[in-house]
Amino acid sequence: MVVGDVSTGTELAIIGAGPGGYVAAIRAGQLGLDVTLIEKDAWGGTCLNYGCIPSKALITATDVGYEADTAEEMGIHADVKVDVDQMTTWKDGVVDQLTSGVEKLCKANGVNLVEGVAEFESENKLRVAHGGDGQGSETIEFENAIIATGSRPIEVPGFEYDGEHVLSSRDVLDLDRVPESMVVVGGGYIGMELSTVLAKMGCDVTVVEMLDDILAGYEEDVTSVVRQNAEDLGIDFRFGEAASDWEKRDGDIVVTTENEDGEEFQYATEKAFVAVGRQPVLDTLNLDAIGLEPNEDGHLETDKQAQTDVAGVYAIGDVATGPMLAHKASKEGQVAAEAIAGEPAALDYQAVPAAVFTDPEIGTVGMTEQEAEDAGFSPAVGNFPMRASGRSLTTGNDDGFVRIVADEDSGFILGAQIVGPEASELVAELGLAIEMGATLEDVAATIHTHPTLSEAVMEAAEHALGHAIHTLNR
Numbered sequence: 001m002v003v004g005d006v007s008t009g010t011e012l013a014i015i016g017a018g019p020g021g022y023v024a025a026i027r028a029g030q031l032g033l034d035v036t037l038i039e040k041d042a043w044g045g046t047c048l049n050y051g052c053i054p055s056k057a058l059i060t061a062t063d064v065g066y067e068a069d070t071a072e073e074m075g076i077h078a079d080v081k082v083d084v085d086q087m088t089t090w091k092d093g094v095v096d097q098l099t100s101g102v103e104k105l106c107k108a109n110g111v112n113l114v115e116g117v118a119e120f121e122s123e124n125k126l127r128v129a130h131g132g133d134g135q136g137s138e139t140i141e142f143e144n145a146i147i148a149t150g151s152r153p154i155e156v157p158g159f160e161y162d163g164e165h166v167l168s169s170r171d172v173l174d175l176d177r178v179p180e181s182m183v184v185v186g187g188g189y190i191g192m193e194l195s196t197v198l199a200k201m202g203c204d205v206t207v208v209e210m211l212d213d214i215l216a217g218y219e220e221d222v223t224s225v226v227r228q229n230a231e232d233l234g235i236d237f238r239f240g241e242a243a244s245d246w247e248k249r250d251g252d253i254v255v256t257t258e259n260e261d262g263e264e265f266q267y268a269t270e271k272a273f274v275a276v277g278r279q280p281v282l283d284t285l286n287l288d289a290i291g292l293e294p295n296e297d298g299h300l301e302t303d304k305q306a307q308t309d310v311a312g313v314y315a316i317g318d319v320a321t322g323p324m325l326a327h328k329a330s331k332e333g334q335v336a337a338e339a340i341a342g343e344p345a346a347l348d349y350q351a352v353p354a355a356v357f358t359d360p361e362i363g364t365v366g367m368t369e370q371e372a373e374d375a376g377f378s379p380a381v382g383n384f385p386m387r388a389s390g391r392s393l394t395t396g397n398d399d400g401f402v403r404i405v406a407d408e409d410s411g412f413i414l415g416a417q418i419v420g421p422e423a424s425e426l427v428a429e430l431g432l433a434i435e436m437g438a439t440l441e442d443v444a445a446t447i448h449t450h451p452t453l454s455e456a457v458m459e460a461a462e463h464a465l466g467h468a469i470h471t472l473n474r
């Protein structure tokens, strides 16, 4: 059916229905705005469909199998068989439940959902091309617009994704069987999370990383715990090498890498997974039509209300400056919606947590000790090793630590770095502490349930104050 050209108007047009766009739409709907949310692919964006959720589903599923398979010491003798088809069906079911929830919540909040590819036509008009033959397009006139078009994987020259030999994270999340071997190009968080999944499923994994460590940006004592465990899982690391080429050989492929001195190395493998980072999706929006330009990193600069240099045009999530994280996108979405509705909302980035779902997990928030020093604080630091936590020992996973960084003079908590079981959850307490302006005394004086992993947070605060009970004070 040919729909033809139609023209509609809206108070707020949002391009992209990821955790930035759909959260902004729901919040704006709650505040009584007339909202149109446009999505070209799938409700929930990268996060729900090809990122956070499917990756965490596979991490959990492979952990269940791996834990059972390695629990001999606990007296569990399992014969674990992985049914990849069933695992995929379960993972897809989780994704479907969440994406249909997004659609229902948007509709329940009065959001008008439009399927199609949007681009700017002029400073107050979008053109939305509908999918399929003869589906036509529509023009949407807006008072305000939010750009929430997210990001896509960066390609390495010569390693264009073909879904067969050279895979993106999306391909890896949809494998129908476990490959014999995989060369993973890039030791960032996506590369490391999925390398762990693959290794636990019996794949022979080699991680090629240009730098001399995994997880750039995290401190060495944090990454070393993860790196050591990954090595114990059989993951082979090749640091200081960059992937330069690949070729087919006998049904498999050979990946060539090069080090700084130009020396070449070759790795025969079934497939290569390229995970060297992601870049904002802005090139398809015809930003010239509204006179907006990305900065030299390819992101859009915004103010405290997520507004760009163009009045009435906002940018949130992976397209905006700052860390590419789903919760950062959602918070920016809420603030942008509230600002557009005239509420006194503003962004505050002092406590953006980050988690890496490797084995063990990493959870960080706020400043490191070095960052605190650089910011002019005299930091008080408290550490508590997971091996001294009763609960950690009872889980059979006792690698890692909790570290709290505070201002020595005032006791205010400035940051935390956690490596260990459930670090992604534990870090939330310290995010709240920073947000509330809590001190070391506040955290130390809070009665924590025993036996729990969260006691390690209390102990780290006590350690910074010089009176930890279950570890030696300096």
Ligand SMILES: Cc1cc2nc3c(=O)[nH]c(=O)nc-3n(C[C@H](O)[C@H](O)[C@H](O)COP(=O)(O)OP(=O)(O)OC[C@H]3O[C@@H](n4cnc5c(N)ncnc54)[C@H](O)[C@@H]3O)c2cc1C
Residues within 6 Å of the ligand: 015, 016, 017, 018, 019, 020, 021, 038, 039, 040, 041, 042, 044, 045, 046, 047, 048, 050, 051, 052, 053, 055, 116, 117, 118, 119, 148, 149, 150, 151, 169, 190, 281, 284, 285, 316, 317, 318, 319, 324, 325, 326, 327, 328, 329, 357
């Ligand atoms: C494998 C993987 C694992 C991840 N794990 C985590 C994690 O554990 N925690 C975390 O915080 N983050 C994680 N992330 C990052 C997270 O997915 C992103 O930060 C988040 O999705 C960004 O949200 P967004 O709303 O900005 O964009 P997206 O989620 O990318 O959504 C953008 C949407 O815009 C649509 N779109 C683009 N252009 C147009 C157009 N012209 N017209 C209409 N629609 C358009 C796209 O189809 C897409 O649906 C992960 C990412 C990946 C790839």
